[in-house]
Amino acid sequence: MTDNELIWRIAGGSGDGIDSTSQNFAKALMRSGLHVFTHRHYPSRIRGGHTYVEVRAKDEDVQSRGDGYNFLLALGDSFARNPQDEAYYGKEELKPLYENFDDLREGGVLLYDEGLLDEEDIEEIELEEAAAENGWHVVPMDLRGIAKEHGREIMRNTAGIGATAAILDIGTEEFEKLIEQNMAGDMQEANLAVLEDAYEAASELDVDHDIEVPEGSHDQEQVLLSGSNAISYGALDEGCRFISGYPMTPWTDVFTIMSQHLPEFGGISEQVEDEIAAASLALGASHMGVKAMSGSSGGGFALMSEPLGLAEMTETPVVLVEAMRAGPSTGMPTKPEQADLEHVLYTSQGDSARVVFAPANISECYTQTRAAFRIAYEYQIPAIVIYDQKIQGELRNLPASHFDEEPNADAGSVLTEDEIQDAAHHASGKFQRFLHEPEDGSNVSPRSVPGQKDGRYLATGNEHNPSGHISEDPDNRIAQMERRLNKLDDIRADLDENTSHQTYYGPENAENGVLVWGSQQDTVFEAVDRLNDNGHSVKALGVSDMAPYPVDEVSEWLESVDQALVVEMNATAQFRGLTQKEIGKYGDKMSSLLKYNGNPFEPAEIVDGFESSINGEDLAATNMTYLPTAGD
Amino acid sequence: MSAFSAIEEDREIERDEFTPGIEPQATWCPGCGDFGVLKALKQAMPEVGRNPDEVALFTGIGCSGKLNSYFESYGFHTIHGRSLPVARAAKLANPEIEVIAAGGDGDGYGIGGNHTIHTARENHDMTYIVFNNEIFGLTKGQTSPTSPKGHKSKTQPHGSAKSPIRPLSQQLNAGATYVARTAAVNPNQAKEIIAEAIEHDGFAHIDFLTQCPTWNKDAKHYVPYTDVQQSDEFEFDVTDRAEAAEMMRKTEERLYEGEVLTGRMYVDDSRPSYGQEKRSIGEMPEEPLAERYFDEDAEWERTYDNLLQHHK
Numbered sequence: 001m002t003d004n005e006l007i008w009r010i011a012g013g014s015g016d017g018i019d020s021t022s023q024n025f026a027k028a029l030m031r032s033g034l035h036v037f038t039h040r041h042y043p044s045r046i047r048g049g050h051t052y053v054e055v056r057a058k059d060e061d062v063q064s065r066g067d068g069y070n071f072l073l074a075l076g077d078s079f080a081r082n083p084q085d086e087a088y089y090g091k092e093e094l095k096p097l098y099e100n101f102d103d104l105r106e107g108g109v110l111l112y113d114e115g116l117l118d119e120e121d122i123e124e125i126e127l128e129e130a131a132a133e134n135g136w137h138v139v140p141m142d143l144r145g146i147a148k149e150h151g152r153e154i155m156r157n158t159a160g161i162g163a164t165a166a167i168l169d170i171g172t173e174e175f176e177k178l179i180e181q182n183m184a185g186d187m188q189e190a191n192l193a194v195l196e197d198a199y200e201a202a203s204e205l206d207v208d209h210d211i212e213v214p215e216g217s218h219d220q221e222q223v224l225l226s227g228s229n230a231i232s233y234g235a236l237d238e239g240c241r242f243i244s245g246y247p248m249t250p251w252t253d254v255f256t257i258m259s260q261h262l263p264e265f266g267g268i269s270e271q272v273e274d275e276i277a278a279a280s281l282a283l284g285a286s287h288m289g290v291k292a293m294s295g296s297s298g299g300g301f302a303l304m305s306e307p308l309g310l311a312e313m314t315e316t317p318v319v320l321v322e323a324m325r326a327g328p329s330t331g332m333p334t335k336p337e338q339a340d341l342e343h344v345l346y347t348s349q350g351d352s353a354r355v356v357f358a359p360a361n362i363s364e365c366y367t368q369t370r371a372a373f374r375i376a377y378e379y380q381i382p383a384i385v386i387y388d389q390k391i392q393g394e395l396r397n398l399p400a401s402h403f404d405e406e407p408n409a410d411a412g413s414v415l416t417e418d419e420i421q422d423a424a425h426h427a428s429g430k431f432q433r434f435l436h437e438p439e440d441g442s443n444v445s446p447r448s449v450p451g452q453k454d455g456r457y458l459a460t461g462n463e464h465n466p467s468g469h470i471s472e473d474p475d476n477r478i479a480q481m482e483r484r485l486n487k488l489d490d491i492r493a494d495l496d497e498n499t500s501h502q503t504y505y506g507p508e509n510a511e512n513g514v515l516v517w518g519s520q521q522d523t524v525f526e527a528v529d530r531l532n533d534n535g536h537s538v539k540a541l542g543v544s545d546m547a548p549y550p551v552d553e554v555s556e557w558l559e560s561v562d563q564a565l566v567v568e569m570n571a572t573a574q575f576r577g578l579t580q581k582e583i584g585k586y587g588d589k590m591s592s593l594l595k596y597n598g599n600p601f602e603p604a605e606i607v608d609g610f611e612s613s614i615n616g617e618d619l620a621a622t623n624m625t626y627l628p629t630a631g632d
Numbered sequence: 633m634s635a636f637s638a639i640e641e642d643r644e645i646e647r648d649e650f651t652p653g654i655e656p657q658a659t660w661c662p663g664c665g666d667f668g669v670l671k672a673l674k675q676a677m678p679e680v681g682r683n684p685d686e687v688a689l690f691t692g693i694g695c696s697g698k699l700n701s702y703f704e705s706y707g708f709h710t711i712h713g714r715s716l717p718v719a720r721a722a723k724l725a726n727p728e729i730e731v732i733a734a735g736g737d738g739d740g741y742g743i744g745g746n747h748t749i750h751t752a753r754e755n756h757d758m759t760y761i762v763f764n765n766e767i768f769g770l771t772k773g774q775t776s777p778t779s780p781k782g783h784k785s786k787t788q789p790h791g792s793a794k795s796p797i798r799p800l801s802q803q804l805n806a807g808a809t810y811v812a813r814t815a816a817v818n819p820n821q822a823k824e825i826i827a828e829a830i831e832h833d834g835f836a837h838i839d840f841l842t843q844c845p846t847w848n849k850d851a852k853h854y855v856p857y858t859d860v861q862q863s864d865e866f867e868f869d870v871t872d873r874a875e876a877a878e879m880m881r882k883t884e885e886r887l888y889e890g891e892v893l894t895g896r897m898y899v900d901d902s903r904p905s906y907g908q909e910k911r912s913i914g915e916m917p918e919e920p921l922a923e924r925y926f927d928e929d930a931e932w933e934r935t936y937d938n939l940l941q942h943h944k
Contacts, residue, residue: 461709
């Protein structure tokens, strides 16, 4: 546990405005000078079902969810189907209260809406006993009553904010400004009145607690956004003006953001009949010279397998994003997992030739989506950005200047009509689109685009000769395969010349290491700080380049540590398997800490997992699994 | 100025321009109906005045997918059943290009059926030619979605228990605004129908009967044929949806009774194409999107200037 931080959890039913309220809360704290980070937990339902969001706020950079939380605003589920009856899944109306007991820290504040949750029920869940045991400060307030007095019941969430502000003594100024910005007319007035009334009412209660909300300030302007925002903005700044998709959680977020902005950016968004079509449309647009993308989550991405292979074979550039959720099959639609790595790396028939980046946080979502477009179009290859439900929805503040970058709409290795006139043509008149040995000595044979004079060629998923005609000649086959696959070596060299996508953390000469990929990286970093504070000697490496794999970088790092704990959110240690396959050694150094219960790691869990692995202790009592080194 | 000068060309087009400079050896069997499609398509192109550099032909997998190899234009031989989604994005990316898609009955009515329905529904301005030979040819004679009920093959040893799909009715219901059936045995009609389909501003569906002499029937099976526009027996208004539906039903049923009916089945010139619809609601740029990437003076929006203020 870290001191001097607020971790505020708002819990209610889906439809109670938990998401938007938490966003406003986070934004207000950011504007007041704090660093913020949110963690979302929600069910696969439209209305009803326990959902919560945590907002963690500190006066220094926050890179992860925390361990548990210290303030609960429990609204109760106003959309519960069976508020009075004991249902198969338990009493739904109360879930946003009692299901949160486990993680509320000792001495925490528990504010609940007694307007919705009645006394008898509260007795039944033994709140009083739990509070006494943990030293919680329980604050029942009739938030519903306050909301209804000025407006509608849904404004319970605004009342909750007002009461929170009073109890934590953080003032309501920033919240008022947000209400004024986001709402108009009666809505605005009612919400302001609810906020004020709840603030007054809670002030009178004079709640005694130990939570101190820190004060902070930013030295430059901050923005609050999600991984989905950052991926979308990276695509737009890289000149992507075409997206095609089919809704699927959690990928839908990127699709939605792109669809909202593409028209004003002069682009096109297409929602189509299925993901086979979605990927195929992106290829069609790219074939015409447009920078295009598609994406999905696991199940939808499975349907994209064949178009993905077609992109590899026809060397049609495209960017696909894959937002992982817990599998297999439909799995747990709204829960994060990192179990689609092998799926994304290897799906589609034949030897794969693709680029896969796994950004670890919101900042990397922007830069690596941009890199994916640049590489895809320059090297005529599909590039995939793989992320998960955690990064997709979490909000984090960043300096606005991070996005102050020039756009790049360069469509890569496409010839102009003048260049086509000078380029190689076959005796039949066809443009030589797929030269065995491109003229500049690289492995990329520049393309033409339909409509350009004398640029005609055939793109085909069959093996083909330089002008694109179907060919099963063995020498041609080898030449084309080698050229397509050699592009990956060129891309690795290109990436190595630029700022590394891998992130190094902790003391360089540390004894042991934690190896991590994707969304768990920054949580690991927080854990590494604590481990070093606890007297361990630990550093971490976060890997983003899944393909082509950064063999040199990771080898060098593994060489430098005695033992490496590989942390990932899946059951079969997919990233560790990839690392072993790519590097071919260090199997005796790498053990795994795995979690696949639908919730991301908390920093304290990684600390425990690391210490247990060092001491050979059992993790059976936790939500985690330990997988020893190869051969053990 | 356009980056695509082929599109601006204003000149006489010769049929021969659509024959590759060096013609690959055809992989189609002697007597195959696919030759008829190729010939009719080449003949239609001078009539519609498009040159090879401004035509993009998207094909699926099967014997029909080889059309690209013998027809000189930009070509994209995609994957089984997926020519339409690739093709319709091409049309959205550059509406100035003449987009034609082609595939077999397995490709368009079987594995790609979903796309066939949705592309018609959206009424993209393009032409789709289905080589309907009522069989899977390239994989050696299995029963296809248009094979007659009771059709025996190695994968249906007791005869198919399924009734064939009704492609014309299906596409009418889906939203196609031009629906016709023609046959390889009637090259003149085929050429005229292809030319009309290309000039039609919307989704034009051509069910093209192509005999497969190796696996089910030779050309004689589609002879004699009746052109419903020429026949006194079938007086109907092709612009009347109900009458068209009735005519299609007859055409589909009689094929399996040995009577080959061909001709225009439905024409609706009033419905806007998908591109027009999308532009009218501001979801598609007025200028072809593809042009923008070749315009050195194009100004590209920045998210920093346009979107970041919402996050402050």
